[in-house]
Amino acid sequence: MIPQSIKWRLQLWYGLILVAVLVGFGVTAYQLERGRQMRRLDDELHHRLGILGIAMHRPPPGMEAGAPLFDHPHRDEPPDQEPPFQDDRHSPDNRHSPAFHLPLETAHLFDATDPNGFFFRIESTFDHQVIAHSTNEPAFAAAVIKSGASRVETSLPPGPRPFKPQIVGQDYFTMDVRPSGEAILVGCSLAPELAELRKTALNLTAIGGLILLVGLAGGWWLVGRALRPISEISSTAAKISAGDLSQRINAAETESELGQLAAVLNSTFARLDTAFAQQKQFAADAAHELRTPVSVILAQTQTALARERDAAAYKQTVEACQRAAQRMRRLIESLLELARFDAGQEVLQRRTLNLAQTAADCLEMVQPLAAERRVKLLSDLQPVSVTGDPARLAQVVTNLLTNAIQFNRTDGEVHLRLATQAGLAVLEISDTGNGIAPADLPHLFERFYRADKSRTGAGNSGLGLAICQAIVQAHGGTIEASSVEKSGAKFIVRLPLAA
């Protein structure tokens, strides 16, 4: 049931929280308004209670001024209209009741013509005789005042009595019992207040609903905006997984978290792309390198088989095929060696050895080649002990020495130096050949890269320096080449010293 989309889930939670907050605010505001209204009514009721109480102790107006006991509050109203207050003391059964006179200035507080006006009823607590009542009093007033009077303490000092204002139907009333024995009930209709509260509730609901709508819309927009880069990232990633490695995420907002993610992903994609391209190039180069020996074998054998030959001719063909096969074997061995280094499967011996001894052995090994090319080998070897694989390190030195001899001029020199520098074993091999063109230097250690395009012959696979680099790096060292054109190249191998 719960939607799986992040956008919808965020929106759902966001909406729920917004509704809870709005309902909380609305209910609180409603309660505050209601309390305020009721307190105002309480004050009004008590004010009127006080006035009626004072009126009870006025001397009967008839004894003072001969005026009628009860005066109509609105003198200019037509006489045939029924007076709003009935003074029941003129009736025979009210003779013993205390005198009551509602002052003119307060009579308007009990406007019986107003359907929502205040009403009152005054009864004697001794004989439950009605002393006075307003004509607009509700039917329940008579019953309530009788039961209420008995419950109200009379011994309390004057003032608001602990009679809790009550609501009956739509009417709100309170009462008081005077020490002199009169129970006074004052009330009013709640209708206007209730109507107003309803209006307040409606207003609050409307405002809350509006805020909710605006909030939801804003949230939807915000969530959509925040999540847009994700859909872009996923569509780009889909294209890349479909094989188009050149795709990149359009990361315009690099400041946001998703922008940073996009940047990280883009750099990952770029590296993947490069790695794929290199792998493809490597495979193409390897295939290319195998093509020449295979064409030699095909051409040689097809020529030989075209007609009957003598034994010498067949021997020549077989020898050429052998040379081609040897070349392929060397290439395949080099490729496998590199592949093992790439996969981290090449197991290196780790033992402490004197690199000077290794270098001296290598010098001895390449001596015949140097003699053949009339190149002089010069060395300055200081004892340096390193940790590593003796055979592999010897392979590096031999390879570099062979290169230095092969690319040297006749009667040239090869210098081999070994020393400790800045906590590293430094092996330097320099020659007096033509050097390396600046354009070739950065690519020297790339697989199948040949600075001299002509040296595609049998002995040169174009992988030698790449293998040297792989070996040195596996020993935690570095290899670099520098050159002064026309005056020779220099290779420097740096290896960490034995601990």
Place this chain on the structure above:
Amino acid sequence: MRILIVEDEPDLLASLAQALREEGYAVDTAANGDDGFFNAEGTDYDAIVLDVMLPGLDGWEILRRLRKTKSTPVLMLTARDQTRDRVKGLDSGADDYLVKPFDLQELFARLRAIIRRGVNKTTNVIEIGGLRVDTATRIVSLGNQPVELTAREYSLVEFLALHRGAVVTRTQLYEHLFDENESSLSNLLDVHVSNVRKKLGADLIVTRRGHGYCIE
């Protein structure tokens, strides 16, 4: 037909030269770009087999320079097989393109094709009256009867037939029928011509005294 092979792998060069010689071509060889360009520019070859990766001038450079002066048909040999390499080869003025490794039979067929195109022929068969020269099978027949010819005799007939109607000088014949290593004895050509006349009829090859030979 005289062909130049420029290839730096010695074993490949040797076997190609031998195979093409056995096919009846006169073959010159060059093992690097500089020698290759020198030969290609100095001699009117019927076709050049040119490797791309060469010491010295590479194949592209030789082709670029050669096209300034000569339209000799060129077949490029390369180990690169990607489309852009093939496009580059053909756009640089190569007449055809062969990717290593290749079968010799395919090399022969492509060579025949570019040589044929070089003299504006579209088929391998040339017919002159009752004479029929099949350049693919290297068989010459007269009135549907195959005639036995030596390789050199066949080459002579083929060359004159391909240039039918034109007078071919003795120098041209020497250049196209013999490679650089053969001593061009002046009467060797006359011997071949007279042998062909014995086998195919005396009036096939017309001698233009002081000019050369011609098949009309």
